[in-house]
Each structure stands twice: as C-alpha cells, then as structure tokens.
Amino acid sequence: MNLHRTQPGPPTPGPRPAAVLTVLAAAQFTVMVATSIVNVALPQIRAGVGLSDGGTTWVVNAYGLAFGALLLAGGRAADLFGRRRVLTAGLALFAGASLAAGLATSPGVLIAARVVQGLGAAAIAPAALALAMDLYPPGPARGRALGVWGAVSGAGGAGGVLLGGALTQAWGWPWIFHAVALGTVLVLVAVAALLPRAAGRGGGAFxxxxxxxxxxxxxxxxxxxxxxxxxxxxxxxxxxxxxxxxxxxxxxxxxxxxxxNALIPPRLFATGRVAAGNLLMALLGSVWIALFFFLPLYQQQVLGSGPLATGAGQLPLAAANMLGSTLAPRISRRIGATATVTAALLTEATGLLWLSRISADGSYLADVLAPSVLVGLGLSVAFVQLTAFAVDGLPPQDAGLAGGLVNTTRQVGGAIGLAALATLAGSVTGRASAHAPHLEALTAGYRAAFTVSAAVLAATAVLALLLARCTGPRIAVEPARPAAEPRTLRTSRPY
Incomplete structure (x- = not known):
C-alpha cells in the first residue's frame, strides 16, 4: 500500500481587521451605553422597584463605582491571561448582569446587578482597546482606528440617553437593561466567530x-x-x-x-507621555461625565421635555462627536497633535461657556442645539488624541494595562468632577431659591456647573501646551510614518 502524504493547502485567511475593529468598537459601545442609559429612566425605575432617594442615586453610582475601581485589574488580567479570554468573560458577565437588572423586583437585586455590570465592563473596556491597537501598527492606520474608537465612545454616551428614553417610553424601564443584554450577546457571538482563540498568554504573575x-x-x-x-x-x-x-x-x-511583577510597572511612565495623557484625560473626564448628567436634567426639569424628546436632543451632539472622531487623525496630521488637542479643548470650552447662558424660559433650539454641537466636536477630537497619547509607544505586553489606566483616569476624573460640580450646582440653586422661582434657581445651578466646566477645559488646554514641552513634541500617534496596509490577524498572537 502506498501512503501518500497530504500536501498542506494554502493558509486560511484571517478576518479582515476592519471587521474585527467593528466588533471591538461594538463592545466599547455597550460599555458606554450602560453609563448613561438609566439617566432618563430613573423616576420610572424608582417607582418600579421601590427605591428611596439614596437608592435611586446608587442605580447610577453602583455601575460607575465597580467600573472605575476594577479597570486597572481588568487591564492587567487581559495582558496576563489573554485579551480575547478576558473580553469574552467580561461580555458574558455583562450580559447576565444586564438581564438580571431588567428582571429585578427589589432595590438590592437591581443595585447588585449594576455592580456586576460594572465588573464586566472593567474587563471589556481595556481588553477591547488593547485588541484594537494590536490590529494596526503605529501610524495613520492606528490613528483612524482611534478615531473609530472615539466615535463609538461618544456616541455610546449620547445614544444611551436616546435609547433609554425611547425604550422607557415605549415598553417600560426593564427594557433598557434587556436591550443591553441582547446587544451584548450579539457582540459576544461576533467576538467568538471573528477573533482567533488564544495560542498562549502573556508572561508574568498577577x-x-x-x-x-x-x-x-x-x-x-x-x-x-x-x-x-x-x-x-x-x-x-x-x-x-x-x-x-x-x-x-x-x-x-x-x-x-x-x-x-508590579501592577503598574515603572516602564509605563518612562517617557512621561503616559502620565501626561492620563492627567489630561482625567480633567477631560471630569467635564465629560458631568455634561451628560446636567444637560438631560436641564432638558427635563426646566424645559419640560419627556424621556424620548430628551434622548432625541442628544442626537446632534452624538453626530458631532462621530464627525470629530473621524476627522481627528486627519486634523492631527495637518496641524500637529499638540495644536489639535489644544484647539479641541478650547472648542469644547467655548460650547460649555455658551451653555452657561441657558435660561429658565429658554428652548432647546435657542439654548442647547448649537453649543452641544461645539461640545461634541471638541470632546471627540480631544478624546481621540489623548487616548492615543496614553497608549502610544508602549510595549505590547502593557497594552491592556494602558487601556485600563486611561479608562480609570477618565472614570475617576468623572467621579471627582461630577461630585464637585453637583455640589456647586446644588449650593447655587439653594441660595437662589431664597429669592427666585424654582425653575430659575435650578437653571442658575446648571449655569454655574457649565461655567466652571468651561474654565476647567480652558486650563486643561494651557496644561496640554506646557506638558507637550516637557514630554516631547507630540501628543498622539506619530503621523509622519508612511501608511501601511493593516495586518491580518495572526493566530499566534496571545489574544
């Protein structure tokens, strides 16, 4: 008997990087949606499960607390145990917790489910960002990928408000969680189908x-x-x-x-760019999260908009955010990264200063529409550039940690900014209530929050210029390299 050895066929091509990036961006979108989707539905959630005033606040806080506290651990776990593995585990946990939140009939179950949602998000966000950066080498292609990342991140925040309003008004508040669960399952299936299984994992101990x-x-x-x-x-x-x-x-x-095997190895800050990028991102985050807190409140409590109209009012901001994220790499190559960051921060500051002129008898078209477009453009460009600054030039084994760190600083900065600005707004409203009608007092508090937010961003723009002199000439992915074709995924990488 003659035995003939089977000749190996041509290698099976892997999925195109654009398709994988789309799936990873969808994972990031689900995380960002969950941060804002409950905002317009809080009154209905409170009535549905019998929450107290403090409990209603913790429907929002529980998610942000777990998310912000565990991002560093999630990023390091992705580097050590495999990014694909951590991403899929995070998506599964996130989907299950979302379903449990929608089925909750008591405050304790709902808040616990939001904590677990935050835990899942802390695994998803850094792992997905590291995998996205792994698709493209430093240069214009990576800049475009970061543009996509910025677009879906901003659209997720605004889209969460719109989706929350529409679902709450149509089918009730549980569907804001059921929809997130369904979307997450679809992303999980796509990740399982498109991302190759891990051939190994990063070295080192946890x-x-x-x-x-x-x-x-x-x-x-x-x-x-x-x-x-x-x-x-x-x-x-x-x-x-x-x-x-x-x-x-x-x-x-x-x-x-x-x-x-330090969680945050000193080599992460060798150039100074990572520290500078995270500091600036924390300041940007302090304004970002507060914006999506105060703007819907003004629309609902002062202008009298319903949940659906409030969500729809975020669409121009979301569209501007997506446009700015798409244009950010091109602008950076044209005028330089430092100038791009500075101009973006000042553009957002201008929009917020414009919002500080809102009035109690105003309207969406006169008081909100135009400044929100400016804010969306500036926010998106700054986010893309600062994310690039915080993850660029690092060894591959630290990509997940870098993603976790920049997300942590944004979340912690957001918590600090929201706490400070909410205290300020409440104090101004309290003083104004002594001599002004209720709606005017509320508006005075929101105006104060927007004014201080604009001042913070103007100071951040100045700080960006100073840090650029200390850390090198660029605050982004280096644009001068020639464009290269995106790499196809290789199964030998430790995903």
Whole structure:
C-alpha cells in the first residue's frame, strides 16, 4: 500500500481587521451605553422597584463605582491571561448582569446587578482597546482606528440617553437593561466567530497585593465622591472614605516599585507621555461625565421635555462627536497633535461657556442645539488624541494595562468632577431659591456647573501646551510614518 502524504493547502485567511475593529468598537459601545442609559429612566425605575432617594442615586453610582475601581485589574488580567479570554468573560458577565437588572423586583437585586455590570465592563473596556491597537501598527492606520474608537465612545454616551428614553417610553424601564443584554450577546457571538482563540498568554504573575490595594483605594475614593453629592463633604462617612483612599494610595505608591511583577510597572511612565495623557484625560473626564448628567436634567426639569424628546436632543451632539472622531487623525496630521488637542479643548470650552447662558424660559433650539454641537466636536477630537497619547509607544505586553489606566483616569476624573460640580450646582440653586422661582434657581445651578466646566477645559488646554514641552513634541500617534496596509490577524498572537 502506498501512503501518500497530504500536501498542506494554502493558509486560511484571517478576518479582515476592519471587521474585527467593528466588533471591538461594538463592545466599547455597550460599555458606554450602560453609563448613561438609566439617566432618563430613573423616576420610572424608582417607582418600579421601590427605591428611596439614596437608592435611586446608587442605580447610577453602583455601575460607575465597580467600573472605575476594577479597570486597572481588568487591564492587567487581559495582558496576563489573554485579551480575547478576558473580553469574552467580561461580555458574558455583562450580559447576565444586564438581564438580571431588567428582571429585578427589589432595590438590592437591581443595585447588585449594576455592580456586576460594572465588573464586566472593567474587563471589556481595556481588553477591547488593547485588541484594537494590536490590529494596526503605529501610524495613520492606528490613528483612524482611534478615531473609530472615539466615535463609538461618544456616541455610546449620547445614544444611551436616546435609547433609554425611547425604550422607557415605549415598553417600560426593564427594557433598557434587556436591550443591553441582547446587544451584548450579539457582540459576544461576533467576538467568538471573528477573533482567533488564544495560542498562549502573556508572561508574568498577577500582582495580587498591588491590585487589591489600588482597587480598595479606588473603591473608597469613588464611593466617597459619589456619596458626597448627597451627604455633603463634611459627612463622617465621606471623610473616612476619602481618608482611607489617600492612605491606601500611599501604601500602593510605597510597595509597588518593589514588586517584581508590579501592577503598574515603572516602564509605563518612562517617557512621561503616559502620565501626561492620563492627567489630561482625567480633567477631560471630569467635564465629560458631568455634561451628560446636567444637560438631560436641564432638558427635563426646566424645559419640560419627556424621556424620548430628551434622548432625541442628544442626537446632534452624538453626530458631532462621530464627525470629530473621524476627522481627528486627519486634523492631527495637518496641524500637529499638540495644536489639535489644544484647539479641541478650547472648542469644547467655548460650547460649555455658551451653555452657561441657558435660561429658565429658554428652548432647546435657542439654548442647547448649537453649543452641544461645539461640545461634541471638541470632546471627540480631544478624546481621540489623548487616548492615543496614553497608549502610544508602549510595549505590547502593557497594552491592556494602558487601556485600563486611561479608562480609570477618565472614570475617576468623572467621579471627582461630577461630585464637585453637583455640589456647586446644588449650593447655587439653594441660595437662589431664597429669592427666585424654582425653575430659575435650578437653571442658575446648571449655569454655574457649565461655567466652571468651561474654565476647567480652558486650563486643561494651557496644561496640554506646557506638558507637550516637557514630554516631547507630540501628543498622539506619530503621523509622519508612511501608511501601511493593516495586518491580518495572526493566530499566534496571545489574544
């Protein structure tokens, strides 16, 4: 018998990077939608499960707390255990928690489900960003990928408000969670079909001590800041939480340089660009999250818009965000990254300063539409450039951690900014209530929040110029390299 050896056929081509990027961007979109989809449905959720005033706040806070506190751990886990593996686990957890939230009939179950949602999101966001950066080498192609990332991130925040309003008005508040669960399952199926299975995983051991310390610190910090919005900054629980956060962060700073497999290795900050990018992203986040908090409140409480109309009012902002994200890499190549970041921050500051002129007897067309478009353009361009700055030039084994870090600084910055601005707005409204009608007092508080937000962004633009001189000539993916064809996925990479 003659045995003939079978000749190997040509290698099976992998999925196109554009298709994989679309799926990864969809994963990021689900995470961003979950941050804002409950905002316009809170009154209905409160009535549906019997929440108190404090419990209603924690429908929002529980997700942000778990998300912000666990992002660093999620990013490092993605680097060590395989990004595809962590992404799929996070998506499965996120889908299950979303379904449980929609089925909840008691406050405890709903808030617990939101915590688990945040845990899943903390695994999804850094793993998906690292996989997206792995698709393209540094240069224009990566810049375009970051543009897509910025577009879906901004559209997710605004789209969550629209989707939440439409679903709540049509079918009731549980469907805001059921829709997220269904969308997440579809993304999970696409990830399983398009991303190759892991051939291995990154080297090194998980820094359990450092991860536990910084996670507890971030938990105390975010909890203290979110509680301060309702209880006040002098509340004993708030002071204890913030003091514990400071102490734990100090312990983390002492022990981390001595760890052989540190959660945040010193090499991450070797050039100074990562630290600068994360600092600027924290300042941008402090305004970003507050914007999507105050703008729907003004539309509903002062202008009298319903949930659906409030959500639809976010569409021009979302469209401007998507346009700005698409144009950001092109603008950066034309005028330089530092000039792009500075111009974007000043554009957003101008839009917020315009919003500070809102009135109690105003209208959406006169008071909100035009400035929200300016805000969307500036926000998107700045987000794309600062994300690039925070992840560019790092070794591949740190990509997941870098993604987790930049998401952490945005979330923590958002918690700090929202707590401070909500306190400011409440204080201004309280003082104005003594001599002005209720709607005028509310509007005065929102105007103060928008004014301070504009000032923060103007200061951030100046800081970006100063940091650019200290850390090098660029704040983005280097545009000078010649364009290269995107790489096809290789099954040998440790996804």
């Amino acid at each position: 820094d359990l001590l450092g991860t536990t310390t910084v996670t507890l610190a971030l938990t105390c910090l975010v909890w203290g800041l979110t509680t301060a919005r309702g209880a006040g900054w002098t509340d004993g629980r708030v002071l204890a939480a913030l003091g514990s956060a400071a102490a734990l962060l100090a312990v983390f700073a002492v022990i981390e340089p001595r760890r052989p």
